[in-house]
Amino acid sequence: MDEAWHASEIAEILGMIGDTKANLEMMHKGETMAETEKADAAKVAEAEGNIDAARFFERASKDEARHKAGLKGILMRFDAHGW
Structure with a gap:
């Protein structure tokens, strides 16, 4: 946990926190x-015949889409409320 705290402090110092x-x-x-990227990786894995990897990347891509x-x-709510 200290590492996460340190990283967040460094990001703040460097102006990376908006x-x-x-x-x-x-x-x-x-x-x-x-x-x-994950959808592309799924296509590559399938083309290489690595079906297990292809299915993993397909599932992961769907997770990212969610x-x-x-x-x-959330962003639409921000806009709707003028935040």
Whole structure:
């Protein structure tokens, strides 16, 4: 836990911590990228004949899509309330 605390302090010192909406937008972008990367990895694994890995990456990509959708919903509420 100390490591997480230290990392958050360093991020704050370096100006990497934005306001809540900016942080949510950054997280949404990250989930979007993760979804795409995992979907691409699934295609590569399947092309290589590694079906177990392909299925894993397909499931993981769907998880990332769910995360992305949740964050999008929160961002829409921010916009609706003018936050």
